[in-house]
Each structure stands twice: as structure tokens, then as C-alpha cells.
Amino acid sequence: FLYQLLEAVIDAGAVTVNIADTVGYSTVNEFSSLIRGIMDNVPNIHKACVSVHCHDDLGLAVANSLEAVRLGVRQVECTINGIGERAGNAALEEIVMALKTRHDLFGLDTGVDTTQIYKTSRMVSELTGFVVQPNKAIVGANAFRHQSGIHQDGMVKESSTYEIMDPRTVGIPASSLVLGKLSGKHAFRERLAELGFALSEEALGHAFKAFKELADKKREITDRDLESLVSEELRMETQVYKLDHVDVSCGDHSLHSAAVRLIGPSGEVLADAALGTGPVDAVYKVINRIIGIPNTLVEFNINANTEGFDAIGEVLIRIESDGRMYTGRGASTDIVVASAKAYMNALNRLILAKQASGELQSIDIEGNRPGIREGA
Template sequence: MKRNIIVLDTTLRDGEQVPGAKLNVNQKIEFARQLERLHVDIIEAGFPASSKGDFQAVQEISRSVGDHISITALARAVKADIDAVYESIRIAQDPFIHIVLGSSNIHVEKKFNRSKDAVLQMGVDAVKYAKTLLPHVQYSTEDASRSDFDYLWKTIEAVVKAGATIINIPDTVGYAEPGEFGDLIRRINYRLKNINDNVILSVHCHNDLGLATANTLSAIKNGADKIECTINGLGERAGNTSLEEVVMALKVREDVYQCMTNIKTTELLNTSKLLTHLTGLDVQVNKAITGENAFAHSSGIHQDGLLKDKQVYEIMSPEEVGADSMELILTARSGRHAFKNAVERMGFSLNDDAEFEQLFQKFLELADLKKEVYDHDVFYLVTGYREHSTSQNQLYELLSFQVVTNDLYPTAAAKLRMGDEIIKGSAVGDGPIDALYSVIKTLTKLDVHLQHYKINSISRGKEAVGRVNIKIEYKGKTYSGRAMDTDIIKASALAFLNGINAALLDAVYNEEQRKEEIRLN
């Protein structure tokens, strides 16, 4: 009989800890809805005690998708953190509190500077308190793969007796290797079933040695019933276990693992694309499952074999992960029905007539520019429109611009709007982008410094859509901006403005927090 493996996605918590991957509330909700379409079992929505913004994001995710998916959030083993998790997820249908506390000698001695018994008691007290709030509590023994086994088991036994319903074994620093980690899970699973066979055994692996997927699969073979992953393997340092890799390994090698998941695999590529779009962090072209070349074959021998039978060199079809082998080509004459069909086929809901009409007009504009519009263009059109229309960081709006480039004086002029005020001006620079950014800096009167500029194509054809990612420094902090357009100069301007708007929003938020602290004191 096949076991069902519970899949927790922690992209919005562990994945978002990657520098440059910070998402706003609306972007998080959009991604959570895609995770709902992917049919993940649990979403770890964030770390609500870390900031007011993260608390709000977790709460909104619980409200948006919590009636269909179990929601959790991270807490340290302290009352304030546990309260923040509870208050942010309580409105969800099936919430649970996730508590993390170190169990290795280096964590106990260096991080907490306490005795092992004192740290163990912290964990027990935290679980007991969390159980007064919600019936289900997950306890993570941080850095378990480098922990003394006797102390690790003593901790697990104590927190299970205190009421923990899920025990999570993290390979926090990616230190373990598959045989070793599998043996650890086997030993824990055997003992755990003897004291309470209703407790779920979970794993959370990092990829510092490139072994996260292998370690997770080894853990499944040795009794783990729940896995924690991220889309595209996003996560701190070298990242986390890649959800798409583990899920497809279980599906393709079902004969070996005798396990299944609830994941709708045809949504894997859409989910990967959406995360790339929201964070601006590209997937390497040869990334398993979701990389651009994952199903590409250039070798003549391979191509010959594929033409004779796809199974010669393909162990899974592109369609299984949502990569259509044949795309629907749309034009400006395709009409509303064809466009709506293409959008809904990707899993997007278009119940709002006004939103659909606005999207259709955007589609017509794109079709006039590109002539032929493919599925990937439609995907970025919808996600880009929704991010723009719901985003709060459109403080400055680009009304128009002009760039003149030459060997002597590259010049740019721009007109911006902020509220009811319209401002315009011009500037020269070392090149067209430098001139454009110089005039925007002048008009916004902000001393920002460009740290990173990157442009790449996100669609095919000679009228490809270009995406620009930038990072700027403002008052010692780094902010990201992203934009896309068939006009790469316009995309560059919008990305720069979005970065500036992110900095301004952060300043407004900090001022609101300062006023709130003054009011409370």
C-alpha cells in the first residue's frame, strides 16, 4: 500500500530569507494562491514575530487560502513568538504552531549559552503553552543532523509527552549525507512509533552540499511522512530541498519509494515561473524539472532516439510538469474567448468581469507589439498586471519618457506623477540607461545608488518581453525593483522607480512604527 507524503511548502518563510527575495503582502498572497492551485498540504506562511509586516502577511494568507490549506508559521520557543503565530493563523481552518529550538551542542553552548537540560525545558514549556492555544504543534530540533543522538531523542521524547503532534528533523546546515540521514530517521521513527504512533515524523533539509533532495528522499524511504520544501529550492545559503524534484522523484520512481503526494504536478512549472517573476531570481537553465533546458535535447544521438520513441531519453514528459509541448498561439484577432481559455488553462481565476476586460485590453496591446502571443507571454501578462494593480509600491508613476543616445551627450527626459503632482525634467548620462536613471533621481530628489542591473528575456521571438531587475542602496539599505516590457528602456525605468517606491514605503512603515511606539510608551 502506498504511503501519502505530506508536503509543506516553506517558500514564504525559509525561501524569503534569501537576500533580494523579499515579497510584499500582495505578492505573498498571489504566490499562496498558486500554492493552493499546486495542492500543497501545508503553507508555512512566515515568521510573524519578526515584524509587523510579516505578521500582517501571514494573517492575510490565512484569510485568503486558509479555508483550503493548512497554515502554519514559525516561532522560537518563547511566549511572545507563539502568541504572534497563534494570532496570525487562528482564522485558518486547520492551523498549527511551529516551534523551533536548537538541539546540537554548538547551538546549545554557543547560541543559548545554557545547559542542555535548561534548553530542553524551554522546548517542553513552549510546547505545553502552544497546546493551550491550538491542538496541533510541530517541534523542530534545529541542527538535528549534528546533534548527539541521546540528547536529541531525550528532547523528542519530552516534547511528545508535552503534546507535540509533529516532530521535524532538520538538516539545518546541509551537513548530512543520504545514508547517514536515512539511518537517523529510521532510528527516530522506530522509537517514535513505540511511544506515540500518531505523531508525524517530518524532515527539513538544506542544500549546502547539494544533497537536500537526496537526503529528503532517503528520509522518506526510512519512515518520514512529511517533508518541508521550497519551490526552485529557494532558501538560505545554498537553498532548501526543491519541492519539484522530490515530488517528481516519488512519481517517476514510485516502484522504489511506494509513496505518493497530493501535488498537482502540471502546476509545477507555473509555480516556478511565478516565483521567478515575483523575486527576480532566475532558475539555472539546467535545473532539474523546471529549468529551461530540463526537456531540451541538442545531441544528435539524443534527437534521433527521441524521434523514434520519446522514452529513449525522457523519463517523464514535459506535460507532466506543466510544460506544454505545443503552445496555443494567440493574435490580436483571437478574441476574448480564446484569451480567457488560455488564462484559465494556466489555473488563474477570472471571475471579475472588470478585471478580465482590463487584462484583455493589455493583451491586445501586447498582441499589437508582438504579433504572436504565446502561453508564457500570457502567464507574465496576468501575473505582471495583478502585481501592478494590487501593489502598494506604486508611489511614483512613470507617465512618459524620451531617451536620445549618441557618442557625446546621451540624454533622457521623463515625466512622473506622485499623487496629484506631475513633475518633469531631463538629464545627461554616460549612456541611455544612466541618463534615464539620472533624471529619475533628480525628479524624486532621492540620493539612491544603483548597485545591480540585470536584463534578460522572459519570452521567445524577436519581439520578446524583457525583464529588468535592479538593486539600489538608499540610506544604507538595499531595495529591489523589477519590471517587464517589450521596451527594455521602459522596463529599466519602471524597475528603477519600483525600487525607489519600495524604499519610500519602508520609510513610511518605519515612521508609523516609531509613532506607534511613542504612543504606547
């Protein structure tokens, strides 16, 4: 029946036919038989582009897609970082680099500028709030990391011994330039350029100031630290409310309190204080009292982007308001500050979304806000 259906739709004018494994159930052998059967039994299949759409419920989306390509499929539906429903879709970066690395087997080119893969992966992770697992192929933090002594020795003598791809081909800088408190703005700018970031002079100035502040706390600044700094700067460009100051008091036998100062939409200073079950809870209660937009915190995650006690902590949160989810991220060597930044990021996204939809016309700080307006 499938062969007859495909023949009929192609005769009717279809130029692309899509074969889907929507629930990710097929093994490679089964999917290979399906594609081979279509290629051999649909008389007019050469008149259409055959496409595949594979899900990763059994971890076989990329393998099934590549097998389909080997058998003549010329379109693959895939996503950056493999994001998608349930376990996700076939990962674009894995398919593209498999075709590029094993050109001897496939003999095909995608036309994708692979040097943009790493930067795009990070951008998607930033915008969606889905963290890339460290052992993720191609774009994970450990993808080109070698810990074994034998592996390290082999890498020094001949990198191709243990690396089937040059990190630079996916946009990861190969140099190991280490930045510190004595590094100047030129070196900072050059490293950001190598990482794929192009900032305006104003944004660069803010990011460099944050870099200097971080360098006073950390002896060495890694690429992941730089990515966190730049991401934080970019998040600040779309703020309605800005976090100006956070002060907390906490301990195992004391009351947990927080004082927060925000800069409002018109530059006004808003401040308040509150108690909570912990320092982060207290900070969030203060922010809620100042801004006054109902929401529910539904997810809270903390990750360290590098090793060591001085690592930057990245907080990822999700809040819900009127049935919609909003993601927020924040980064700092102080995890309470990072938590406050993440909450502000999520709330600002909520406010901007409501303003865009007309649900929220403007922010009226002259109204009955519980927060104390400084100078009043």
C-alpha cells in the same frame, strides 16, 4: 544522546520531532544512517511524526529528504524553487514530483495539487526577484524541452520515451497554440486561462492592449511573453507613481540624456530631464529627481525570456533604503523602458512599505520637487 533526547521530548508530549541538516553537510549515506538509527533506537518514535529539514549546500537536500521519507519520515520541510539561506532548502516541487512519479518506490501521496506547481513557482520568482534557472528540474524553462533530433523523433512517436512526467501534471499547458497579431481577445483569454491566470475584465483589457502592441513588434508570441505581459499588468495595479513616457538620447560619442514623464498619486503629470553616464543611468537620475526618495541601486540584471532579437527583455533590480532591500522587475522589448519600469516597481514598493510603517504619511507633490509639473 540524540536517541535519549528524542525519547524524552516525546514522553514530554512532543508530537513532531525535526531532524535537521542545517548546513547541508551530510551525504545520503550519512543521513540515511542517522534516520535509520533514530527509527531503530528510539522506543517511542512511533508516537511522533518525524520531520527532516535539509539544506542544499552540497546539492543533496532533495536526495537526503527523499531517503528520509523512504525510511519512514512523514514530514519534509521544503520551499518552492528551493529558495532559502545560502544555497537554499530542499525544493518542494522536486520532492512532490519525485514521490508522484516514483509512486512504485515510495507508495506515498502528498495531497498536493501538482497542476499548481508551475504557476506557484512563477509567482514566487516574481515576488522574491529570484530567477528560476533554465535547467531547474520540474519548473525550469528547459525542463520539458527537447533539442536533439533523436529525442524529438522519439517524443513525436511516444512522449514517455524521453519524458517521465507529463508537463500538464505540473500545470504547463501541453498545447502549442501560437498567438500573433491576428489573434483575438477570446484566444488570448483562453491561453491565459491555460497558463493559470484569471484577470478582471479591466486588467484583461489592459493586458490585451499590451499584447496587441507586442504583436506588432513580434511575429509570434510565446507563453513566456504572455507571462511577462500579465506580470507587468499585475505590477501596475499597486503603483503610486506610474511611468507614462520615456525618451532617451545616447551614442558612443554623445551625451546620454533622458526625459521622463510620470503620473503622480493624484493624477498629476510630472516631468523632468537629466544627463547620465548611459541611458539607464540618465533615466534613473530623472526618476530620482521627480520622486525624491533617497535610495541606492545595489543590483541590476537583464534577461531575455525567449530567443531572438525581438525577445522581451526582463530587468530585475534591487535598491536599498534605510537598511532595507526592495526588488523591482520590468519587461519590454526596449531594455531602457524595461529598466525604467523595474526602477518604478522597486520605488513604488519602497513607498508603499514606508507608508504602511508610518515612516511616510503621504506623497506631497506640491512640495519642493525638482521635477517640472506640466501645465504649471
